[in-house]
Amino acid sequence: MLKSKFKWQLPKSDVSSDKIKEIMDACQLSEIAAKVLINRGYDTPEKATKFLTLDPEAIHDPFLLHDMQKAVDRIQSAIVKNEKIVVYGDYDADGVTSTTIMFETLNELGANVDYFVPDRFKDGYGPNMAEYQQFVENGVNLMVTVDNGIAGNEPIEYAVTHGMDVVVTDHHELPEKLPNATAIVHPRYPGAHYPFSDLSGVGVAFKVASALLDEVPEEFLDLVAIGTVGDLVSLTDENRFLVASGLKVLSEGQRVGLSALLKVSGLENRQINEQDIGFTLAPRLNAVGRIGNAGEAVELLTTFDDEKAELIAKHIDSVNDQRKQLVDMVYNEAILQAKSPENLARKTLVITGIGWHQGVLGIVASRLVEATGKPTLVLSGSETDTNLKGSGRSVEALNLFEALNTNRELYVNFGGHHMAVGLTIAKENVAALQTTLEEAATVADLDKNQVSPLPIDGVVKVDQITVPAIKDLAKLGPFGTDNPIPEFEIDSEKVTDVKQIGANQDHLKFQLAGVKQKIDAIDFKEGKLMPYLQALPEDVRVVGTLELNTWRNQTKPQIMIKDLLINAVPIVDKRTTRLSVKMFATQTTYVFFHKKSYEKVQTYLKPEVQVAVLEDQENFDLRLKGNLTLVDCPDSITKFADWLSKQSPDALTVYFYQQNNAYLDGMPTREQSAKVFKFFANHQDIDLKKQLPDVVKHLHIDQNMIVFLIQVFFELKFVKIESGRVSSIPNPKPQKLSVAPTYQLRKQQIETQEKLLYSKSATLTAWMQACLADKNKGVAE
Template sequence: MIAAQYQWNNQHVDQPSATAQALAKEAQVSPIVAQILQNRGVDTAAAVQAFLNPGPEQLHDAFLLHDMQKGIDRIEDAIAADQQITIYGDYDADGVTSTSIMYETLNELGAKVNYYIPNRFTDGYGPNVAAFQKLIAAGTQLFVTVDNGVAGNAAIAAANEAGVDVVVTDHHDLPQELPAAYAIIHPRYPGAEYPFGGLSGAGVAFKVAQALREEIPQDLLDLAAIGTVADLVPVVDENRVLVYFGLALLKQDERPGLRALMKTAGIQPDDLTEQSIGFGLAPRLNALGRLGDAAPAVKLLTTLDDDLAQDLANQTEQENRRRQELVAEISTAALAQATDANHRDRQALVISGHDWHEGVLGIVASKVVERTGKPTLVLNVNAEGRAKGSGRSVTAFNLFGALDQHRDLMTAFGGHHMAVGLTVPADQLPALADALDAAAVAQHLADQGPSEVTVAATLAVPDATMALYQDLARLAPFGTDNSQPLFAFEPEAVTQVKAIGKTHDHLKFQLQTGSSRLNAIQFGAGDQAPALEQAQRVAVLGTLEDNVWQGRHSLQVMVKDLQTQEPAVVVARTTRLHQAMLTAPGTYVFFHQNVYQQLADRLPAAATAVLYTGQPLTPITDDQPVYLVDCPDLTADLTTALTQLKPTQITAYLYEKESLSRLGMPSRSQYAKLFKFVATHQHVDVGHQLAQLSTFIQIPRTQLVFMIQVFFECGFISIAHGIMDAVAQPGHQDLASAPSYQLRQQQMQTEQDLLLCSDSALTQRLQSLIDLK
């Protein structure tokens, strides 16, 4: 059996709401795209058009950034005075692209400029006092930091003491005490008015270039796009513009280093997407800084020499392959440790080894979290007994908060909710592991369940078409806050299952329903091939991709998650029942006589129809699934029925033709209209003239039927053989006392409980009833 790694929260965008359909028509997009955008807060035609058609006019005024004018003035003064400017960068992909953007800009303006990329292992992250002092001694008269600086208090203070100004350009979280820099250019500076706070380091550097050049630096969009995608900042607003046009530039890039890097990575420029950056270019640029010196990455990005570019690209490719080998080797050992007797019962993991390269431990920790679902620290222990490494977490567990109160166990520590870096004496690792487990208990991690992912819809295999893919492609470029839509598939069969790759690391198979087939691939899941081959029922979650091979295009699913048995609870709420929903063996529970009479005879021979009337039900004696066909009037009826049946699997259709909550209770003015009509009209044939009456008094037919029933129960009218008459001198009666009125209130509450709640909330409610058995 293969268990799902995530909880799937289905948004059912294939059943767009009326407002989404109206938006689709007005904005001239498909209803599915309109529903996705509406779910993401893009809910007007103008906003849709702006989102789908990024333009330079959507870039904000660079001088709105805090201290931008002050920083630009200081840089221009340095250029005019021929002062030595040093760009102090960072060793990741965002850092080296930021450095390259600033370096090319200042070079173009005639500055005397060089750059310094700190070493991860000797300098650490951000401004380093010793590095600053060395650079000042070598002649630096102005520092411009990129992708770092807001936490560099000590180094900046040392620069100030030496009479050297520092202009900080950064995007990281601001500490409580800011450095005494000459200028701090930051999109989220407290009190600043910049319209978009989600820029990457490369994005901030791009805005500085925009201000210095007094125009949009179009030739730097490729670098800005790489840094933006690599740093996982939101791909919305201004970032969407940078990535959109940056990708266009990358496809025709004349930058020798990027041409050479794409060639060694096997990336065809015409087929390049944001995924090519995220999974192709960025990891290669990151590899240099993870394993050693990242300065060659800046040289690669900025050189105009084709031969040097190819040499540097080859070097980068070699380092990336070395990184991959190290990650594979250490991951194998770490995963084995994660499942051994000392670790498998822990809620959070502390994993350590000797001679593990510290530059890749964050990647390894992510792989362990992905496979186990547990927050994980992965550390290397050196000969001196020092353990150093990285941690990654799950959404439900604040890793930084869990460790922050145990700083006495560590010699260095920093990070945030989902990721940390730390150094700890090796003899403190057992205490650290116990502290992490205690935090898991305190944060109720075991009760949280798997992390939730948003699923756009469940698609039938035949509905996964190139036309749908092209509709969805209009939402690209994808990334943080604009994720590529995930779709669930429940095929009739899974065929051609095989592990692929040199070491059989990856899983490839086909989804099949009828004559329709759809290829699927899941990286890193090759060991699941035997279980998938034996599975009878499979649910697959993934994105639709255009797979290009030798010039031929075909659709495939890039798998994010799969499970080889139906979950205990399947939420499939609907306003339309189809015969396909009634074909599987099982027990079908009905709560309304009319729905039961219409459908009970249409069930297969291996199915049982049950009408719940309040009488005790016989528990199910085998593993038959239960299908909740329609929605009960009372939530308590559902609870009672399922408690008596004791099912192990539930599929919740909870069919209701029309939402009473959306219809609402009649207003006082509507009741007054009906009362006035009844008082002035006798012998009304409501059995045959209800539609005309609804039109005449302008009350929706469904609402009118309900109101007439309430009046009848309150004794305001009589109805005989379909003829309605007013009752002379009726007694005073509160409308709320009518049984139909009270039932409507109960039904509306039931809708809140069962139909209008989230999928995860309903799943939890139904799962709790299964757990009672």
């Protein structure tokens, strides 16, 4: 069967029809949306109504945050005294939006203020000692950090002892020792009890701005939405209201720089949603910090000049394109390492490269985890560097930070959390790092826990999916962390109209058929699955999200596929009489039953592809998994059926190439056998290399048949062959031709080729699936 990428987790219990109707009536929702609310714990009219009502009361009093009053007092004092203030930001989407809000707020209040966004490669994350020293020398009186600072003990201590005050506003994990700052504004400060602990960096900056301005500054809500969604914090409670409100402001296009960015991103003049932020806006703002200087992003967000905004937006868009190219380039090299025999045998991956761009290593690690299901570290440096630097991403079953933290002495620098880490390590310690990670995977029993869970909100029939139902689901948004977009298993009759789409044909499009309607479905990056869905259209199960697609003023439901499985092993019939290079371009295991067939196409095979040559009995006993392509035709149908019954493929593609067609040649007749035998008895010392064409012409028998009979006669000692010359043996022992191994092999080949090469496609696939299902019997019937 074609396995799912995730472990599907349906709701544990059925919801009563009375409960569903109660929520439907109270909230005026469709059945689908009502079920989602109930399964997520909003199971009373009161809870459901409160969740759906985006009430401004959700915004908590900013002065409930620790040290807010101290922060406001110090900032106001600096404004009154015209002291030099610097806003110290960060280089991701959360950091640049935080910087923009704090800078514009202080500017509006008449402060003598500037901002600084660190360079990822020169300054690193958070307070940088050299930069702080420079600010002290330049006479800065007050530093206000946004989206950083909580772990900046040393630089902040230096600042304070040299007369510069520091107000820290941050949301990251709290270290054991907190910095000696003038004020620390943090939603999870020990002993403080702010009602909502999951504000992003921009959320904290927004709170400070609200406290300073003595009102909720709605003009900043677009920035709050971008930073909050971009930083993947919880979209519940206060954040949900802030993002929902910010999406409205963002759609109105009030900010010149964001309007320019929306235009170059193809989002102009439309209602912006959280997915537009997560997949389009935030990645562009992040890209600047990944491969350039994120100060340019703040410049875009703060400008009032249309022409300047357009220029910066276009440049940011081009930087994002550059980022994509860098990711693709590094990923293409990294995946080759991931598929080496050594790495295929490992539970985890440590991938290293020379000259890979540091800013994209985390993205590449994420893609490798998605492709392989393995916790992955991607490291790079120059030829002359003694150290490698990089990022790691993990799966739910392995806490990557804890796994690597057991050998902390290996690293020059190290930090992170459950799912992601960053580190610098000496090249000589990479082998030890690999061992540490692999041992942690063994302890975590990663083989059993490797498949990540996928919570599913319920099963929906194709005929239940309507435009009004999808609009009702949208009312549960904005979606994100802790309020994920609803995922459904789609109950369909079958899939139809399966095709590959996209410039490189790498995406999959098909329709899910119900009784009354068909709905389009899109599965990105899975175009390679097309033949498998076509092979078993009634055995496909899918999980996906429900969306609306508007084309030429017509709005229809559409399903975006998250995962799929096929309940039987798909067998793709590509039987051929010719092998070409393009037939060996797929990432699969190519299986050869004859070494000669493998040698014939060896130059077609890329170094990274997996190959199994089963000619030897030892290799014939191999148990193979994954996607298999059977290149040539085996000799024995009985042995092949037995072999097939012991395999566990996800999918099978069959070429069954056969150079010598025994089925079409057939077995020799008695007359042919006697004629050839008589000829060699009467003609001694025939040089086959030179005289075979003349023999064929004389006997009027096909050349292949003559060569076959010569081999049979040789095995029965009717003739001898020396240096290509055939001579008869006087008075040979009488034997039946059928006892010769070559004769027996030809009979097996004819039976096998009849079954595998000349049966109808449906008959072949049904027989092979029966063999695969028959784990005990494993014989041909």
